[in-house]
Amino acid sequence: MDALVDLTYKTENNRAIIYLYLIQKILKDENFKPYFYVELKEMSNNSIEKIKGFLKKNGLFHYVEDIEVVKKQIHNKEKEILKIITKHPKYVPKLRILKDLDEVLDIYEHDIPFAKRYLIDNELIPMTYWDFEKNKIKRKDIPKLKAIAFDMEVYNRNAEPDPQKDPILMASFYAEDFKKVITYKPFSHEYVEVVKDEKELIERIIEILKNYDIIYTYNGDNFDFPYLKKRAEVYGIKLNLGRDGEEIKISKGGMHLRSYIPGRVHIDLYSIARRLLHLTKYKLEDVALELFGVKKLEVGHQNIGKLWEENDEKLIEYSFQDALYTFKIGEYFLPLEVMFSRIVNQTLFEITRMSSSQMVEYLLLKNAFKNNTIAPNKPSNEEYQRRLKESYEGGYVKEPIRGMHESIVSFDFKALYPSIIISHNISPDTIDCECCKDESEKILEHWFCKKKEGLIPKTLRNLVERRMEIKKKMKEKAKKGEIDEEYKLFDYEQKSLKILANSHYGYLAFPRARWYSKECAEVVTYLGRKYIQQTIKEAEKFGFRVIYSDTDGFYAIWKEKISKDELIKKVHEFLDMINSRLPGNMELEFEGFYKRGIFVTKKRYALIDENNKITIKGLEFVRRDWANIAKKTQKAVLETLLIEGDVEKATKIIQDVVDDLKKGKVNKEDLIIYTQLTKDPKEYKTTAPHVEVAKRILKKGGRLRIGDVIGYIITSGEKSISERAKLPEEAEDYDVEYYIENQILPPVLRIMEALGVSKEELKNFGKQVTLDDFFKINKKE
């Protein structure tokens, strides 16, 4: 029983050999050859001879192993093209020059990495117990792999650690069978292992990591492994961590680094957490708190050197917890990533570093290969720039009826865009086809092939059908009370299928996509708007009052007072009517019932259900760029209004917070405003608080990366807000007026105003509780 864990290729005798790393052994495939396609203006022996002549003349012919004529689907037609098979992947870039020949129209699939190509062309599913004789799945459970979490602490002297000078202090490990902090200074802690010096530490790290299949890190791609490598170089040690003794490969993947260990799976959880969670900050402790509700011990990077010198055991505990929670987070994300790896058919290492558009693209490449279809090329830079400028209309958003509503029901379309794409066969290879030109019905001047299913609808239909099957199995299991391991795996699988299905529409309009089609994306949103608007019209006709709608769903109340049971009955009558009219697999669903809801503006509202569960959308409470004190106050006000409808009490809450702020009774942490740095501080055209803070951090020699989230406090003074923004550790006070006028009051006042509480009324409430500053604001408008 074995499974494919990783795959790469190596060069032996100038030949590329595919290495398949299974759990038990390593297999080699020496027969798979790199290739790409050449489309000729005219397929003829003469043209082929000219190409060969050109290659010979330019000393390129020895790169070519063979040239075949193959029949492929290209530009929606079957056509003979050349398949140029080369002796090594590195020759493919050199042979791209063929593109410029007179005889050649274009070249294709010349930029697909060789190991990925192997998985596209071969039926082999990674991370699955596989029958290598019969070439099929043996079992669906996740292969048992030995996993370890790894983390290092590094000396620092009030600045970024410098790998030329600053040593690694300790390494922590967490695995089921190995929990240790290894260092070279005596510390007393149950998990400490002491070695002689840093050199021995590095050797020990290598020795330990070589026992595991999966290595979890938190930012290991960009920090731990590159740093370890540089320190190892200082001692002349090679990081031969690979299964076959290969060295770790640290390469640039776009703006970031990636640390690849052949034959093992290095999973960096930082990028995964950023992709799959939705948090204010993404430090290890933030993620641990979110996922497990535990407060991890924190020491702050700048204190590590000091703690080390003081021999403080806290450092050991901190380091140990880093490894422990990295492991836990790894376990948490692994199943979903395994499902992506299986569905997209790429290795776990690659999958954990792919964006959703990349996953969609590799899935489409796989399906295109199965359909004998040539993949379109990635856009040139000019084409990319052209695409960037293209825009089109998106989803429909209805202006909400502002204020409080009671007994609200919500409806939404089940997977609106995927179902539109499938039902209307919308795809770059079906749009405006020659064969259906005289098709009577046109959508935005376009039509879609009626004879052949497009690549994207076909791929989507496969995802949707697989998901429905799994959901069915899950239902059966749940009925039998079998909420077991298999059930949980089904759940991960259906989740990953859903995520992939939902990514296809965005991919169509992604300017770097191979299968880009603005026209297709435009038709999808057009039909989406049409369906939701028609459904809203029908709902109104039926007797609902639609309060608000956004893209694929809407909130409604019944036109007159009725009981909840009657309302739910109306809901189902309406659904039956609508669904009987909808085409294909499109379906409107009942999403939920809410006792009350406050609608403020488009994309900003709050609801409460029968269990007093509150849902808040778009309001400041859910935004990271507001101080916690402002968010907490808004939440308290919303709760009071939604549960009790008591405006006066809400006013009192606000007054109390204002008083606390004035008295300086508010926690510093509650005053921090978090804002993401989205570009290099130099690039900003405007002055903004977080940018000013970022510039100061850099001036002091601190490290900042694009994408980092900066926390700051507005301190008192006369200058602009940006100039008064300070890092929490350097802020000595806070600007009371700023926090009252710019943080606390705007979010709560917007809600009060939505309820029609006039400024006059607020003033009166204020007088009763002797508010003073509260009214200053009201005066403002």
Added chain:
DNA sequence: GCGGACTGCTTACCT
């Protein structure tokens, strides 16, 4: 010269 209105840039959200 002043204050409010308006604009551009920016962020983070919703679907």
Added chain:
DNA sequence: ACAGGTAAGCAGTCCGCG
């Protein structure tokens, strides 16, 4: 580095005003 639609803050500029 999947899309468009949207609200809102801050900084800077415009505009009216005897």
